[in-house]
Structure formats: C-alpha cells, structure tokens
Amino acid sequence: MISRAFAEWAPKPPPEIVTRLLVDGLGCAVAAARAGEGQPALTVARALGGPPEATVLPGPARVSAPAAAFVNGVLVHALGRDPVHGSGLVHPTAVVLPVAFAVGEEVSASGAEIVAAAGAGMELLCRLGAAVPPEFHRRGLHATSACGVFGAALTAARLYALDPETTRHALGIAGSQAGGRVERARGGTVEQAHPGFAAQSGVIAARLAEAGLTGPRDVLDGDFGLYRALLGEVPDAAAVTEGLGEVWEIEQVAVKPYAACRMVHAALDAAALVRRGLPAVPIVSVEVELHPVALPLVTGRAPSTPHEARHSLAWNVAAVLLDGKADPAHDIDVRRPDIRALAARVTAKPGPGDAARSVAEQPARVTLRLADGTRHEGFVPRPSGGPADPGLDGLVRAKAGLGRAADLLADLAALPSLRPVLRALEEEQG
Incomplete structure (x- = not known):
C-alpha cells in the first residue's frame, strides 16, 4: 500500500x-x-x-x-x-x-x-x-x-x-x-x-x-x-x-x-542564554532538564571521537558554557581537560514536554550552581533553527x-x- x-x-x-x-x-x-x-x-x-x-x-x-x-x-x-x-x-x-x-x-x-x-x-x-x-x-x-x-x-x-x-x-x-x-x-x-x-x-x-x-x-x-x-x-x-x-x-x-545532535540543541540554546553575563566564578554543577525520550540517546560523557562528541549532551553543554559555541568538527581535541572536567559535572533529568511537538523540538532548562553559592538558570521553549524560527x-x-x-x-x-x-x-x- x-x-x-x-x-x-x-x-x-x-x-x-x-x-x-x-x-x-x-x-x-x-x-x-x-x-x-x-x-x-x-x-x-x-x-x-x-x-x-x-x-x-x-x-x-x-x-x-x-x-x-x-x-x-x-x-x-x-x-x-x-x-x-x-x-x-x-x-x-x-x-x-x-x-x-x-x-x-x-x-x-x-x-x-x-x-x-x-x-x-x-x-x-x-x-x-x-x-x-x-x-x-x-x-x-x-x-x-x-x-x-x-x-x-x-x-x-x-x-x-x-x-x-x-x-x-x-x-x-x-x-x-x-x-x-x-x-x-x-x-x-x-x-x-x-x-x-x-x-x-x-x-x-x-x-x-x-x-x-x-x-x-x-x-x-x-x-x-x-x-x-x-x-x-x-x-x-x-x-x-x-x-x-x-x-x-x-x-x-x-x-x-550547532554541529551536534538535534535533540540537544534546546539545551545548548539554554546554556548559551545562561552564559551571558555570567560572573567569572567557577561552575560547581550543571543540571539539564531535557525531554525524557531524548535522554537515553544523548547521555555519553567522555567521548573518544568527534562523532561521539556530537551526540553527547554533557560534552556539548560544557563546550557552550566554556567557549560560547559547540562545534565538534574533525579536528576537535576530545581530550581537552577543561571540557571533560565540566562535562563530568553535568547531570540530566527529565524535563517538561509538549506532546504536540517532536522530541527534537522540545524545551530545555539549564541550571548552574557557582562556587560563590549563586544559582543561574536558562530556559528556552524550543531550539533555534526550527521551522518556526524567523x-x-x-x-x-x-x-x-x-x-x-x-x-x-x-x-x-x-x-x-x-x-x-x-x-x-x-x-x-x-
């Protein structure tokens, strides 16, 4: 048929x-x-x-x-x-x-x-x-x-x-x-x-x-x-x-x-948002709320190749927070110690979703806790680059x-x- x-x-x-x-x-x-x-x-x-x-x-x-x-x-x-x-x-x-x-x-x-x-x-x-x-x-x-x-x-x-x-x-x-x-x-x-x-x-x-x-x-x-x-x-x-x-x-x-799995793009937008105006204080922890269907597909923490890095939520969020971008191209050093160290402090949990949208177009929230005890949060209702993006x-x-x-x-x-x-x-x- x-x-x-x-x-x-x-x-x-x-x-x-x-x-x-x-x-x-x-x-x-x-x-x-x-x-x-x-x-x-x-x-x-x-x-x-x-x-x-x-x-x-x-x-x-x-x-x-x-x-x-x-x-x-x-x-x-x-x-x-x-x-x-x-x-x-x-x-x-x-x-x-x-x-x-x-x-x-x-x-x-x-x-x-x-x-x-x-x-x-x-x-x-x-x-x-x-x-x-x-x-x-x-x-x-x-x-x-x-x-x-x-x-x-x-x-x-x-x-x-x-x-x-x-x-x-x-x-x-x-x-x-x-x-x-x-x-x-x-x-x-x-x-x-x-x-x-x-x-x-x-x-x-x-x-x-x-x-x-x-x-x-x-x-x-x-x-x-x-x-x-x-x-x-x-x-x-x-x-x-x-x-x-x-x-x-x-x-x-x-x-x-972003040169990363589409299912992590909302989290990267949220990370870029929270990074703006962030004080020069070490990040103690990062918590990401992402659609529950996406979580098991993007959980790798310590990629060994650029290809694996593109599918790692923790790696890409850490890269955005440190560099302001996530673009694991062919020559990226996946052993970079600062990204690996911050990625190890990224945790993820199921977040809210919109049943009318696909798993790749869901909202995300990123919450940082800094060494000075302050808490900073970024939230986006949907990732950039989608069909509704002006x-x-x-x-x-x-x-x-x-x-x-x-x-x-x-x-x-x-x-x-x-x-x-x-x-x-x-x-x-x-």
Missing part, C-alpha cells in the same frame, strides 16, 4: 522549502570537503571506476553517479551539521541531495525536475521515520539509513523517469539494502557514511529496476517488510500516507545551528558560506539544469 501510493504520486513540493534544504546541505558538504573529511569515501569512489557522470562536491572531479551519490552523502553528513526532521529523527538532505545532484547531472534533468524529485524523496524519508518515532534509534538502528534507501530510490526513479510499476520495484529492491546499525559505545566513524550508503543504494536500486530486476511490491508494510522486520510491528499505512501532497513533512525539517533563511545562508552558487541553487526550479550551480561552485572554490 505505501509503496504503491508513493510510486503513483505526482508530487508538487514547495520549491522554496526544497531549495532551502539543498542550499544548507550543499554548504555542509563544502564545509566537510574543506575540512578534509570524507577521504576514505573519496578514495573508494575514485577507485570504483565507471564513466564520469556526476560531480564530487565541490568539484571538479567527476565519477559515476552511484559513486558520486555515495561520497557526497558522506560529505553532507560528515560534520553533523545537516538538516534533520524532528519527528522522524532522519537527515533527509544528506541522503536525497547526493542522489538529486548525481542523477540530475547524469541525465541533464531540468531544475524543476530535480526539485520535484528531491521533494518526493525527502517527503517519503521523513514520513517513514515519523510514523514510528523514535523506534529505529531505540533499537540501535540509524533511521536515516533504514528509511533513506527508499527516499533515495524514489528520487532516482523520478529522475530516470521510471513508470509507477518500475518505481515500485525500485522501492522493493531498495528494501533489501535497508539497515544502518548504530553502536556509539565502541567508537568508530562509520555512521557518517550511512547516508552515503543509502544514497548509492537508491541509485543502484532504480537502475536495477529499470534493467528488469523486480522487488517485493509491499516492501514497507508487508508481513516481512521494513517495519515488521526491523521493528517487529507495522504502523497503520495512513500514518505514512495521510495527507500526501497536501501536508508536507519537509516543512518541519530543522536547520542545525531567522531560518539567514541561518541557512550564513552556514552555507556560499555566494552565487547558493543564489542559483535557491532558484533551481527556474534553471534549465544543475550545471550553472556546479559551475558557480567550482569557480567559488578556486
């Missing part, structure tokens, strides 16, 4: 939402490339061979479309700065932008076709995750990977102009590649590659379907489909398809002002750090192809 609904859907997504997410995602990829991230993925992508169909961001290197989708998916997600859908806890841009760019460039799709395909893929990805929040993560699965292959396959199928039946097969084939185990306790950086895996798998699934391979027709809600196989239960199909084409989940995707467009442009390429991408629906954006990007990078 779900596969059929999306395979037959003729989407008309709001172009300003799609292009905002593409601009933010492109900025994330360029920042990661500048920081030297994604080198293992780039090495492998180049070695895979194949025709030079698509650009490795920010250019000018070109590889096959599946290889470009893989490495660009890694780049968008590598620094933990890419957009996130709060209800589904998925990163739609990290999966869909690489497919839209790679296949869009390969087939010389128009800007309008790329926007429509990207919007469809992002919407499917968000809806699949939002139907069961946050069950994938509770079971140690990266929802971006598990759900992402379907968004990637739908995006690629649209750009390859597959008919509904072939598109349904592409989704079925993609289901054989759905996964993404999360095990942060043992370290490793493979999670940053999950969107790349999903993007590449989606492109290959669409190509296989076009070549005649078939897949299960009900790969999402069948007896042994995505939900039952990975979660043990199947949500009502209406939870995924209701309001399709009228209600857009992509409108709820947040832009991340400064959202300014945040996107400031984060992206791009010039004409961002201007062109923001108007992608009116362009004859993606090429003007890629050309401008190459010129900006010198």
Whole structure:
C-alpha cells in the first residue's frame, strides 16, 4: 500500500522549502570537503571506476553517479551539521541531495525536475521515520539509513523517469539494502557514511529496476517488510500516507545551528542564554532538564571521537558554557581537560514536554550552581533553527558560506539544469 501510493504520486513540493534544504546541505558538504573529511569515501569512489557522470562536491572531479551519490552523502553528513526532521529523527538532505545532484547531472534533468524529485524523496524519508518515532534509534538502528534507501530510490526513479510499476520495484529492491546499525559505545566513524550508503543504494536500486530486476511490491508494510522486520510491528499505512501532497513533512525539517545532535540543541540554546553575563566564578554543577525520550540517546560523557562528541549532551553543554559555541568538527581535541572536567559535572533529568511537538523540538532548562553559592538558570521553549524560527533563511545562508552558487541553487526550479550551480561552485572554490 505505501509503496504503491508513493510510486503513483505526482508530487508538487514547495520549491522554496526544497531549495532551502539543498542550499544548507550543499554548504555542509563544502564545509566537510574543506575540512578534509570524507577521504576514505573519496578514495573508494575514485577507485570504483565507471564513466564520469556526476560531480564530487565541490568539484571538479567527476565519477559515476552511484559513486558520486555515495561520497557526497558522506560529505553532507560528515560534520553533523545537516538538516534533520524532528519527528522522524532522519537527515533527509544528506541522503536525497547526493542522489538529486548525481542523477540530475547524469541525465541533464531540468531544475524543476530535480526539485520535484528531491521533494518526493525527502517527503517519503521523513514520513517513514515519523510514523514510528523514535523506534529505529531505540533499537540501535540509524533511521536515516533504514528509511533513506527508499527516499533515495524514489528520487532516482523520478529522475530516470521510471513508470509507477518500475518505481515500485525500485522501492522493493531498495528494501533489501535497508539497515544502518548504530553502536556509539565502541567508537568508530562509520555512521557518517550511512547516508552515503543509502544514497548509492537508491541509485543502484532504480537502475536495477529499470534493467528488469523486480522487488517485493509491499516492501514497507508487508508481513516481512521494513517495519515488521526491523521493528517487529507495522504502523497503520495512513500514518505514512495521510495527507500526501497536501501536508508536507519537509516543512518541519530543522536547520542545525550547532554541529551536534538535534535533540540537544534546546539545551545548548539554554546554556548559551545562561552564559551571558555570567560572573567569572567557577561552575560547581550543571543540571539539564531535557525531554525524557531524548535522554537515553544523548547521555555519553567522555567521548573518544568527534562523532561521539556530537551526540553527547554533557560534552556539548560544557563546550557552550566554556567557549560560547559547540562545534565538534574533525579536528576537535576530545581530550581537552577543561571540557571533560565540566562535562563530568553535568547531570540530566527529565524535563517538561509538549506532546504536540517532536522530541527534537522540545524545551530545555539549564541550571548552574557557582562556587560563590549563586544559582543561574536558562530556559528556552524550543531550539533555534526550527521551522518556526524567523531567522531560518539567514541561518541557512550564513552556514552555507556560499555566494552565487547558493543564489542559483535557491532558484533551481527556474534553471534549465544543475550545471550553472556546479559551475558557480567550482569557480567559488578556486
């Protein structure tokens, strides 16, 4: 039922939402490339061979479309700065932008076709995750990977102009590649590659379907489909398809002002708020009130890698209180003694919540006790960077750090192809 609904859907997504997410995602990829991230993925992508169909961001290197989708998916997600859908806890841009760019460039799709395909893929990805929040993560699965292959396959199928039946097969084939185990306790950086895996798998699934391979027709809600196989239960199909084409989940995707898990952003805003005007007195203790669903997912105190640091509530709150920012990029010293010492004094407890909002858009409170006996408190009702943030467009442009390429991408629906954006990007990078 779900596969059929999306395979037959003729989407008309709001172009300003799609292009905002593409601009933010492109900025994330360029920042990661500048920081030297994604080198293992780039090495492998180049070695895979194949025709030079698509650009490795920010250019000018070109590889096959599946290889470009893989490495660009890694780049968008590598620094933990890419957009996130709060209800589904998925990163739609990290999966869909690489497919839209790679296949869009390969087939010389128009800007309008790329926007429509990207919007469809992002919407499917968000809806699949939002139907069961946050069950994938509770079971140690990266929802971006598990759900992402379907968004990637739908995006690629649209750009390859597959008919509904072939598109349904592409989704079925993609289901054989759905996964993404999360095990942060043992370290490793493979999670940053999950969107790349999903993007590449989606492109290959669409190509296989076009070549005649078939897949299960009900790969999402069948007896042994995505939900039952990975979660043990199947949500009502209406939870995924209701309001399709009228209600857009992509409108709820947040832009991340911090390079950290979205579920800790409200706490970081509260920490930044309480830090203003704080006297130069040592901090004795820090108490954070956060939504109870988020707490078990962000409790690491002593990260061993930057990737682990991005998912640690204590580490990021300590970084904001000490530095005024939390941006654990590739070169951060996770052994920094002052942050580790303060993080050890951070405790967390369940805080108030709003049942009408997702776990990633909940309020947070940070309370400090100083050595002079005073108590200081910061509270925010919701994190910055969300869909209701009036400064959202300014945040996107400031984060992206791009010039004409961002201007062109923001108007992608009116362009004859993606090429003007890629050309401008190459010129900006010198």
